[in-house]
Amino acid sequence: MVKNMPDRPIDALDRAKGKKVFVKLKNGEEITGTLMALDLHLNLWLENVDIQGENKRKFTTLLIRGDTVLYASPV
Amino acid sequence: MVKNMPDRPIDALDRAKGKKVFVKLKNGEEITGTLMALDLHLNLWLENVDIQGENKRKFTTLLIRGDTVLYASPV
Amino acid sequence: MVKNMPDRPIDALDRAKGKKVFVKLKNGEEITGTLMALDLHLNLWLENVDIQGENKRKFTTLLIRGDTVLYASPV
Amino acid sequence: MVKNMPDRPIDALDRAKGKKVFVKLKNGEEITGTLMALDLHLNLWLENVDIQGENKRKFTTLLIRGDTVLYASPV
Amino acid sequence: MVKNMPDRPIDALDRAKGKKVFVKLKNGEEITGTLMALDLHLNLWLENVDIQGENKRKFTTLLIRGDTVLYASPV
Amino acid sequence: MVKNMPDRPIDALDRAKGKKVFVKLKNGEEITGTLMALDLHLNLWLENVDIQGENKRKFTTLLIRGDTVLYASPV
Amino acid sequence: MVKNMPDRPIDALDRAKGKKVFVKLKNGEEITGTLMALDLHLNLWLENVDIQGENKRKFTTLLIRGDTVLYASPV
Numbered sequence: 001m002v003k004n005m006p007d008r009p010i011d012a013l014d015r016a017k018g019k020k021v022f023v024k025l026k027n028g029e030e031i032t033g034t035l036m037a038l039d040l041h042l043n044l045w046l047e048n049v050d051i052q053g054e055n056k057r058k059f060t061t062l063l064i065r066g067d068t069v070l071y072a073s074p075v
Numbered sequence: 076m077v078k079n080m081p082d083r084p085i086d087a088l089d090r091a092k093g094k095k096v097f098v099k100l101k102n103g104e105e106i107t108g109t110l111m112a113l114d115l116h117l118n119l120w121l122e123n124v125d126i127q128g129e130n131k132r133k134f135t136t137l138l139i140r141g142d143t144v145l146y147a148s149p150v
Numbered sequence: 151m152v153k154n155m156p157d158r159p160i161d162a163l164d165r166a167k168g169k170k171v172f173v174k175l176k177n178g179e180e181i182t183g184t185l186m187a188l189d190l191h192l193n194l195w196l197e198n199v200d201i202q203g204e205n206k207r208k209f210t211t212l213l214i215r216g217d218t219v220l221y222a223s224p225v
Numbered sequence: 226m227v228k229n230m231p232d233r234p235i236d237a238l239d240r241a242k243g244k245k246v247f248v249k250l251k252n253g254e255e256i257t258g259t260l261m262a263l264d265l266h267l268n269l270w271l272e273n274v275d276i277q278g279e280n281k282r283k284f285t286t287l288l289i290r291g292d293t294v295l296y297a298s299p300v
Numbered sequence: 301m302v303k304n305m306p307d308r309p310i311d312a313l314d315r316a317k318g319k320k321v322f323v324k325l326k327n328g329e330e331i332t333g334t335l336m337a338l339d340l341h342l343n344l345w346l347e348n349v350d351i352q353g354e355n356k357r358k359f360t361t362l363l364i365r366g367d368t369v370l371y372a373s374p375v
Numbered sequence: 376m377v378k379n380m381p382d383r384p385i386d387a388l389d390r391a392k393g394k395k396v397f398v399k400l401k402n403g404e405e406i407t408g409t410l411m412a413l414d415l416h417l418n419l420w421l422e423n424v425d426i427q428g429e430n431k432r433k434f435t436t437l438l439i440r441g442d443t444v445l446y447a448s449p450v
Numbered sequence: 451m452v453k454n455m456p457d458r459p460i461d462a463l464d465r466a467k468g469k470k471v472f473v474k475l476k477n478g479e480e481i482t483g484t485l486m487a488l489d490l491h492l493n494l495w496l497e498n499v500d501i502q503g504e505n506k507r508k509f510t511t512l513l514i515r516g517d518t519v520l521y522a523s524p525v
Contacts, residue, residue, distance in 0.1 A: 009118040012111065013138045022134075026102065026143065027476065027520065036462065042140055043459040049523075059472075059523040063463045065492055068476065068520050070102065070143050073124075073134040084193040087186065088213045097209075101177065101218065117215055145177065145218050148199075148209040159268040162261065163288045172284075176252065176293065192290055220252065220293050223274075223284040234343040237336065238363045247359075251327065251368065267365055295327065295368050298349075298359040309412045309420040313438045322434075326402065326443065342440055370402065370443050373424075373434040384487045384495040388513045397509075401477065401518065417515055445477065445518050448499075448509040 013038060016074035021046070024070045029053060032075065033062060042066035088113060091149035096121070099145045104128060107150065108137060117141035163188060166224035171196070174220045179203060182225065183212060192216035238263060241299035246271070249295045254278060257300065258287060267291035313338060316374035321346070324370045329353060332375065333362060342366035388413060391449035396421070399445045404428060407450065408437060417441035463488060466524035471496070474520045479503060482525065483512060492516035 013021070016035050023031045023044060030053055033046030043066040049059040088096070091110050098106045098119060105128055108121030118141040124134040163171070166185050173181045173194060180203055183196030193216040199209040238246070241260050248256045248269060255278055258271030268291040274284040313321070316335050323331045323344060330353055333346030343366040349359040388396070391410050398406045398419060405428055408421030418441040424434040463471070466485050473481045473494060480503055483496030493516040499509040 007112065009112045009114055009120040009138055012120045012136055025520065027478075028102075029520075037457060037459045039459055042138075045459040045462045061462055062521050062523045063459055063492075064521045065516070065519045066140070067142070067517070069140050070100065070104075071137050071139045073137045082187065084187045084189055084195040084213055087195045087211055103177075117213075141215070142217070144215050145175065145179075146212050146214045148212045157262065159262045159264055159270040159288055162270045162286055178252075192288075216290070217292070219290045220250065220254075221287050221289045223287045232337065234337045234339055234345040234363055237345045237361055253327075267363075291365070292367070294365045295325065295329075296362050296364045298362045307412065309414055309418040309438055312411065312420045312436055328402075342438075366440070367442070369440050370400065370404075371437050371439045373437045382487060384489055384493040384513055387486065387495045387511055403477075417513075441515070442517070444515045445475065445479075446512050446514045448512045 010038070010040060010042075013072055013074070020075040021072055022075050023064060023072045025064070025068045026070050027068070029055070031062070031064070033059075035074075039066070042069045042072070044069070044072070085113070085115060085117075088117075088147055088149070095150040096147055097150050098139060098147045100139070100143045101145050102143070104130070106137070106139070108134075110149075114141070117144045117147070119144070119147070160188070160190060160192075163222055163224070170225040171222055172225050173214060173222045175214070175218045176220050177218070179205070181212070181214070183209075185224075189216070192219045192222070194219065194222070235263070235265060235267075238297055238299070245300040246297055247300050248289060248297045250289070250293045251295050252293070254280070256287070256289070258284075260299075264291070267294045267297070269294065269297070310338070310340060310342075313372055313374070320375040321372055322375050323364060323372045325364070325368045326370050327368070329355070331362070331364070333359075335374075339366070342369045342372070344369065344372070385413070385415060385417075388447055388449070395450040396447055397450050398439060398447045400439070400443045401445050402443070404430070406437070406439070408434075410449075414441070417444045417447070419444065419447070460488070460490060460492075463522055463524070470525040471522055472525050473514060473522045475514070475518045476520050477518070479505070481512070481514070483509075485524075489516070492519045492522070494519065494522070 021035045033049035037045040044064040046062045049062040051057040096110045108124035112120040119139040121137045124137040126132040171185045183199035187195040194214040196212045199212040201207040246260045258274035262270040269289040271287045274287040276282040321335045333349035337345040344364040349362040351357040396410045408424035412420040419439040421437045424437040426432040471485045483499035487495040494514040496512045499512040501507040
C-alpha cells in the first residue's frame, strides 16, 4: 500500500551492498564495515571492518554469524 | 467467532505497516520507528528509528533480527 | 479417557480467544490482556494490555513473540 | 527387553493424563497441577495449578511452553 | 575399524536401558535413576530417581527434556 | 586445492575414532576420553573419561550432547 | 553490481582455506589457526591452533562447533 515499500525486511539491507553498514551483536559489540554479501540468516560479509567499544580492533575481512546479530543499519 | 478477530498474531502487526511501532528486544533495548516490512520470523525493517534508554541513538533505517524481539506494538 | 479432555495443549488457550489472559515471559515480565489470536509457536496477539512489575506500561495492541513465553493462563 | 518398558520417553508422562504432575522449569520455578494434555514438544496443559517457591500463585488453567521444561514427574 | 564400536553415540546409552544411569543437566543438577526409555533428542525416562546436590529430592518416575542434558553415563 | 584437505569439518574428528580426544563444553567443563562414536550434531560417545577442573570425576562411558560442545581436538 | 562481490557470506571464508584465520567465540575465547575445512553451519576445522587470552593453549587440530562462532576473519 505504501509506495516503494520493500517486500521483505532483508531487502532493505540487501540494497546496502557495497556500502557502509553498522551492526550490533547480541554480546554488545558494535561493528562498522562495507557490506559485501548477506543471506537470509543474516550471515554478513564485511570489508574494512572496525570493532568498536572496549575491544577496538580492525579486520580487512569479517564473516559475522547471523544468529549473533541484534540489528543492522546502512550508515 | 469474535468479529473482526485476526486469524494470525502476525496479522495485527502487519496492519501497522507504514505506521509507527514500538519494539522491545530481549536485551532490554526499546526501539520506535516506522514499520516498513516484516516477516514470519518477526524480522523487522524500520525507518526513522530511535533507540531509547541508556544507549540513545538514531538510525535512518534499521533491520532487527526477529529472534531478538520480545514484543512489538503499533503506537 | 478423561471426558472433555482437550487433544492438544494449545487448545486450552485457544478456547480463551476473546477473553482475558495472563502471560509470563522468560525475562520475568508479567502481562495481562485480551487474547485476539495465537499460533502453534505461541505467538500471541493481545489487546488492552498491561505490563506489570517494575516497568509498568499499557499498550492498546501487543504482539508477543512465542519463544519468549514461559506460560500463559486464561484469567 | 525389559517387560512393560515404554517405547518413548513421552509415553510415561502420557500415562499420567488426568493425574497430578510436578514440573520444574528452566528458570527454577516449580509447578504442580493436573495434566490435561501434552505434546511432543512437552507443551503442557495443567488444571488446578500451584506455582511454588518465592512467587507462590494459583491458576485454574495453565499452558506451559515445552521449551521451558527441565523435567516433569507424575506425583 | 575398531571392533565392537557402536555406530551412533546414542547406541551406547541405548544399551543401558533397564540399568542405572547418571545424568548431568545444563543447570548443574545431577540425577541418577534407572533408564526406561530414551529418544534421539535425549529425552530420558527414568525410574527410582535421585536429584543430587543442594536440592536433594526423590521421584518414582521422571521425564527429562533432552535439550537440558549436558551428558549422561551408565553407572 | 590443498592436498589431503578434508571435505567436511567433522571428517577430521571422525579420523580420531578409537583415539583419545579433548572436548571443551559451553559450561567450561573440560573432558578427555577415547572417542567411540560421533554424529553430525557432535553428539559424542567417549570411553575412559576424565572430567577435569573443579569437579574432577571419572566415567567408564559418557554420552555428550552435541549442542553443549564448544570445540573438540584429537590429543 | 559491485565487481567481484561474492554471492554468499560463507564464500569469503571459503577462499581462506589453507590460510590462517582468526575466530572469536560466543564465550569470548579468541582462536587463530589454519583453516582446513568449513561448512554452512560454520563448523570449522583448524590446524596449528592457538587459544588466546587467559586460558592460553595450543592444539594441533581443532574442530569448532559452528553455533559457538561469533565471527571469523582471514588474517
